[in-house]
Amino acid sequence: MLGPTPGVTLNRRGFLVLASSGLLLGVAGTGAGRGLSSPAAPDGLVQRFLSIDWEGTVTVFAKHLDMGQGIWSGLASIVAEELDADWSRVRVVGAPARVADYAHNAFREQTTGGSTSTANSWDELRRAGATARAMLVRAAAQAWQVPEALVRTRNGRLIAPGHAAGYGDFAAAAGRLPVPVDVPLKSRADWRLLGIGAEALPRTDTGAKTRGATVYxxxxxxxxxxxxxxxxxxxxxxxxxxxxxxxxxxxxxxxxxxxxxxxxxxxxxxxxxxxxxxxxxxxxxxxxSAETRSDSAIAADFARAMEEGAPAYADTRGDPDTAFARAHRVVEARFRFPYLAHAPMEPxxxxxxxxxxxxxxxxxxxxxxxxxxxxxxxxxxxxxxxxxxxxxxxxxxxxxxxxxxxxxxxxxxxxxxxxxxxxxxxTRTREDDVTGGYYRPLMIHAMRAGLDRKGRLIAFDQRMAGQSVTPNAPDVPNWRDWTVLEGVFHELYACPASRLRWWKTPARVPVLTYRSISNNHTGIAKEIFVDRLARAAGADPVAYRLALLEHEPRQAAVLRLAAEKAGWSDPPPPGVTRAVAVHRSEGSFIAQVAQLSGTAQDFRIERMVTAIDCGLALNPDTVRAQVEGGTGFGLSAGLYGRVTLDGGAAQDANFDTYRVLRMNEMPRVMETHFIDGADRPSGVGEPGSVPGTAAVVNALERMGLPPVESFPVFAPMPDQA
Known part of the structure; x- marks a missing residue:
């Protein structure tokens, strides 16, 4: 069996105890006990995610990793809602590594990423909770000899006229029943644990983390x-x-x-x-076989590739060359995004x-x-x-x-x-990890837009150069690598004639996905550039964006809400500058308004107003935490983050040189507002790390900072490409 670990762990002995003494809806096909699988169950979808022991403790098996984003608690709340569980009796453990039972429904392997955990688990966990509840109701009805329709559930208890019992009292009997199929799910009006307006749930890991008992x-x-x-x-x-x-x-x-x-x-x-x-x-x-270049030399080689070679990907819509020839004004920008280390607190x-x-x-x-x-x-x-x-x-x-x-x-x-x-x-020390590669790729963006006499966008061209994080990418002409191109300008803003090209450039530096995948450079470049277009057109930056978002109603809606809550229509107080950014990623839509005081060289982020449409906001407090944490993460990268290479060796090793945002640099006031109305959740772990950074840069440029060309903003790169 697995070795001793303090805290919550499910070892093989614990598995057998659960299987023999309660209701175990888990591990289809294991043969660990009666009621574990049913030929009638649809692909075993409700047979692997939870157990209930004789004491009434509900254990949820989470197939996704909790990395601090609160996903274990969020997944458990889905089960608990449909199960009508007592939240204080719910615990969560990591599911076994078994792809046949716990594969990500889109990626077809057991993995966590792309802010997809909740959306990916939504249907199957609802069914798991509802099925367990139905089995408990049936077991109680049979024991009490009453119709199932008379058995109600509430907060981990079964109730019928003249009868009441806890779930644990009927867990073993329920586990011996056939697993039903097509059980009804709760209507949203009946939810008490999920959604805006539901009671705020404490996270299942709060107590252990507060006591320092969580096992990493x-x-x-x-x-x-x-x-x-x-x-x-x-x-x-x-x-x-x-x-x-x-x-x-x-x-x-x-x-x-x-x-x-x-x-x-x-x-x-x-x-x-x-x-x-x-x-x-x-x-x-x-x-x-070692990399011998500096990161500046690598960036120069990437920029050169855009001038000399053929792109790996090109997407042309309309006739941009003709549109540029008609343009009254052309606006250009160039951005260089550095290698970034992930630098988690636990390497x-x-x-x-x-x-x-x-x-x-x-x-x-x-x-x-x-x-x-x-x-x-x-x-x-x-x-x-x-x-x-x-x-x-x-x-x-x-x-x-x-x-x-x-x-x-x-x-x-x-x-x-x-x-x-x-x-x-x-053990990897932080120095081992920060100096060892597997970075966010270094990327070069060159952007050009043509405006007509009224400042309207009529032509757009974007060139990008950098490494792909996709291993063994298919050898297909013009293959769109989403790990590089997701979040680009011409997929989110309307333009009658546009062109996107990407040059896949080699380097011996190993690269890896980074929070928000490619949106951490494509989205930031997009939002800084569109803000410059608004300035060139003499237009209000919110109104200018809205004109480009007529085909994106949900993105336009969060932009309007953020502007409204930030008081955009009113002049800012003296000495205060406001700026905005909006983005779509991981199925969610988010807009942020940054309010800064001071000067471009000595400033304070006074307020960050966020509006988010993440579909169905199941746990609003968790969403707020992810938006706020993501904002700080994005600001760390945008303002200070950079791994410097000299002769192929990383010069940064820990937080003394790899600078992150400090507590006193976070926005003084952060508020999050929701657009809620969809019937399914979408991602929240990553979207918050993108627009706030662009909004702060936009504000700084409006305060007189020279146009940013290289990131990070406050550690200018030498020998810029």
Whole structure:
């Protein structure tokens, strides 16, 4: 079974206890007990997400990773609403790694990303909760010998004339019943836990986090465990040629020094012993495959590619060349977005052991299918002999979702090299992670717009150059890579003649998806540029955007609401500048108005007003938290974020040099307003990280800051491309 972990964990013994003593709607096809599956159940959709024990505790199995965004609590609330559960008796654990049961319905693998967790789980979790409730009602009706129509549920209890009982009293009996199909779902009018106007739910993890009891991957503990760190090449892409580990092996607490594909691993009794011994290694690196350029040189090469080569993708609508020839005025802009590190508060850490031919591993797994496969391939095990215990992660922002499972594969190599002598915890320090690549790609944007005599947009052209984060992209002419192109100008603003081109440019720097995928550069470039068009036209920036959004009613609606709540129609107070941005991503629509005081060089964000349409806002407090946190995240990147490369080596390693927004730099007042009316939820984890940054830059430019060409705003890049 899985090793001991304080807090909530479902091990195999716990699974059997639940299966034998209560209602277990989980793990279709396991044969773990009666009532676990039913030939009549539609693809087993309601048979893997929850259990109810004899005490009435509801355990929800979450197939998506909670990285701090509150998704476990949100998913549990969907189940609890349909189940009529007592929220104080609901807990959440990570679902097992089993793609057949827990695949993302769009990506077809078990993974978390793209702000899709709630939308992806909405239907199946509602059915799971409603089905469990129906089975409990039937079990109670049979025991009490009353019609099912007379049995009501409320807050974890079953009630009928002359009878009352808790869910736990009938959990075992319900588990022996056939699983019904096509059970009715609650109408929205009957919700008490979900939606705007429902009671505010405390998150299921608040208590544990407040007590410091939440178990993260970095907290993994096993009997007789050893700690490992890896010495990796300081220049990205370099490989190990040879090393001398004599001095390191002789140091106190060191058990092994061994070569692994990514460098040299030190295995010791504590992380401190391992790190000290790593510093004593003498390593000869082979730099023939290493990146040797600075990030400025890479940017210059990318910009040059746009002038010399053919694009990998082109999309032309109308006749932009003719439209530009008719333009009364042409406005141009160029933007350079740097490499960015994800820098989660908890760097990727992982622990596990081999016991009885089974590898048991604990971490904040974001891509369980890929991670499980990577371990199985390296250790030569069948998939069902690799057990992943997914625990909450202290942030990710895309870092844990690497397509090659780099940090997980490293653990498997170290465990294999240790010859299974001990359980192993592999720790990445923040310095290891920030200097090791897997960054948000460096991107170049060149934008050009033609305006008529009234300032209206009649022609648009955008060129982009940068790396793709899509591995093994299909070799198809003019393939649209959404990880690069999502959120571009001509897909969101109306223009009669437009052209988009992207040059796929090579570099040896490994890149990875980053919070909001490509919107973190396409959306920001779009909103800064359209604001400049409004200024060139002498138009109000809200009105100018609305004229371009006639085909985007939901985007226009959030823009109007944000402007209304910010008092846009009234002049700002003396010494205050307001600016706006709006964007669509992850199925949601968001507008933000930033209000700044001071000067462009010494300013304060006084207020940030947000309007969001995220479909059905299930947990408004969670949405607010994601909008506010996303705003801070985006401002960190836009104002200060940059990984500087010199000769292919990262010069930034921790928060002393990789600058993030400080608490006193957050907007003093943040308010979030909702447009609510859709019948399904959409994403909220990422959209908030885009428009606020553009709105602040727009305000700064209106306050006299020279037009921003390179990011971050307050760490100007030398040798600009």
């Amino acid at each position: 991957g970095i907290d993994g503990t096993w009997p007789d465990m050893r700690h490992a760190v890896i010495a990796r090449c300081p220049r990205i892409g370099g490989r190990l040629r040879g090393y001398d580990g004599t001095a390191a092996r002789a140091m106190p607490g060191v058990d092994m020094v061994v070569e692994v594909p990514s460098g040299v691993a030190v295995i010791a009794r504590t992380t401190w012993h391992a790190i000290r011994a790593r510093e004593a290694l003498r390593i000869d690196w082979d730099m023939r 990727p850490c992982i622990s596990g052991r081999m016991v009885g031919g089974v590898c048991e591993v604990r971490a904040g797994f974001q891509s369980q299918t890929r991670n499980q496969q990577a371990i199985a391939d390296i250790l030569g095990l069948p998939l069902d002999r690799v057990l992943l215990d997914t625990v909450p992660a202290g942030g990710s922002f895309g870092r844990r979702a690497s397509f090659d499972s780099d940090w997980v594969a490293e653990f498997a190599h170290v465990l294999k090299a240790s010859r299974w002598r001990w359980p192993i915890k592999l």
